[in-house]
Amino acid sequence: xxxxxxxxxxxxxxxxxxxxxxxxxxxxxxxxxxxxxxxxxxxxxxxxxxxxxxxxxxxxxxxx
Numbered sequence: 234x235x236x237x238x239x240x241x242x243x244x245x246x247x248x249x250x251x252x253x254x255x256x257x258x259x260x261x262x263x264x265x266x267x268x269x270x271x272x273x274x275x276x277x278x279x280x281x282x283x284x285x286x287x288x289x290x291x292x293x294x295x296x297x
């Protein structure tokens with residue numbers, strides 16, 4: 234397992250989302266880390282049907 238910092242960024246960020254929303258995820262690959270972060274972001278209400286944010290991007294980086 235590797236610890237990844239997955240950053241969620243928005244097309245139209247609010248003032249407190251300009252640097253993105255970081256999630257610290259333990260996963261076996263970047264793909265798995267992004268999938269886990271997406272589920273957490275949906276639970277938190279940052280993305281999904283109720284969130285009016287436009288496009289979103291996830292970027293996973295292994296923590297050293």
